[in-house]
Amino acid sequence: MMKKNVFFLLCLILVGFQSSYAQEVPKEPENIISPEVNADRTVTFRFFAPKADTVQVTSDFLPPVKVMSRFGLVDGPGTINLTKDKNGLWSYISKPLDSELYSYSFVVDGIKTTDPNSPYALRNSASMTNIFIVDKGRADLYKTNDVLHGTVTHNWYPSAGLKMNRRLTIYTPAGYEQSSEKYPVLYLLHGAGGDEESWAAHGRAIQILDNLIAQGKAKPMIVVMPNGNVVQDAGYGYGKDGFYKPQFLLPQSMNGVYEANFMDIVSYVEKTFRVKNNKENRAIAGLSMGGFHTMHISRYYPNTFDYVGLFSAAIMPREDATGKVYSNLDETLKVQKNNGLKLYWIAIGKDDFLYQANIDFKKKLDGIGLKYEYLETGEGHIWKNWRIYLAEFAPRLFR
Structure with missing residues (x-):
């Protein structure tokens, strides 16, 4: 009888323990x-x-x-x-x-x-x-909605100047594969810490373009998203170097090498895709470091792009900015102005650490008479602003 009571007591304790454990986890x-x-x-x-x-x-x-x-x-x-x-x-x-x-x-x-x-x-x-x-609300543009969708591919282009094949992310609009039509091109550049995946991932560029085109607010266009880190053949984990520790700002990313060899990208795109290969049908825009690149590429090749977008552009003096690309800034901006542009567009957040640099750059443009449009938003150097800027900029293109 004693053994039965002990066994019964042990069972009660076990059940109680299990019940208590189930409540805690x-x-x-x-x-x-x-x-x-x-x-x-x-x-x-x-x-x-x-x-x-x-x-x-x-x-x-x-x-x-x-x-x-x-x-x-x-x-x-x-x-x-x-x-x-x-x-x-x-x-x-x-x-x-x-x-x-x-x-x-x-x-x-x-x-x-x-x-x-x-x-x-x-x-x-x-x-x-x-x-x-x-x-x-605004973020509906960033969702994958029930509309016709474009195609995203990852292509490798040969860069003679950089002596390597390099990876691009390329968006073609819905209907591209089924048509024989030629399309305008937007070259969309990332910032420091990013790569050819950044605008598609953080920037939701694919969803934004799909939705704007479906709503009739933007012209169907090809969007080319290159890698601005010239020492890489591709973003982290996508290239020949495999998996290695990412770095915020890689060497040579803002010393003129990228800008000087940018036409390797344009040449590849215009040989590979059905595009309208004239100034009126080329646009270039970028955020932060990509805005720095955009400003210099567009004036270094002053008769190449009719649409220029600077999103929180990192327009500031740099010790490594010694290449030929960065010389004669005022003179080349004047040539760019004299060649004519359909849109020079600048956007910056009022709390951005680059705010004053962009205000100073506007004064420089005023001084040489280069007309521009300006958008000032709240907050700072964040993807929230850059998605807004792309959604505002894209409908202005190729009209």
Whole structure:
């Protein structure tokens, strides 16, 4: 009888232990939904870490904070604490958010990490961040909607000047394969830390062009997205060097070599694709370092592009900017002006660390009489602005 009572007591203890364990640990942690965009436009973030002391989310929807960079103090994403429940599940619900594509990461006990419950992440230089979209507004342009879609290919072009074959991302509009029509071309350049994948990934260039063309707001066009890091044949993990530690600003990226050899790209595109190969049907635009490249390419080849877009352009003095490309700035800008342009377009955020440099450049253009259009937005040096700039710039092209 005693043995039976002991066995019964042990069973009760085991059942109680199992019941307690089931309450403390979610039955299926892998099914946690994070982030969850709610009907009221708030967003719920969740992270399962029962042994963690602190979990935070850092995101561009939070008020920015100043962080130190190689360029001095710049705006970085804000951070806020999650709250832990009795099961070890941390959570945070945001305020209602505007329609936008947002990036975020978690910080667990001081260590930055991606969201294990979301596969939607992008790389910029050496860092990874998750993304989500709040729709019903501007971000509808950044979604893959039920419209006719263009084609994205990765092509390799021969660069005699750089002595290597190099990778391009190329968008052709819906209907390109079925037609014999020739198309205008936009050359779209990335910034420091990016590569030929950046505009398609972070910039949502493919979705923006698909949607604008489907709405009749932009002309069907080919978009060429090159790699501006001349020491690479392709972006990290896509070229002959395989997997190696990414670097924010690679050597020779802003010393004139890229600009001097840019026509290798134009020649390849015009030999390979059905394009209208004249000035009136070529546009070039870029963000940050790509804006720096755009300004110099367009004046170094002053009768090549009728449309020029500078998005938060890194127009600033550089010690390595000693190549022939950078000489005679004022004189070549005057030649570019005299040759005529249909659109010279400058956009910058009022909190961008490059704001004053762009204001000074506008004064230079005023001084030589080169007409331009100017867009000033809020916030700083962020992808949110560059997506807006592309969505504003593309409808102005080839009209």
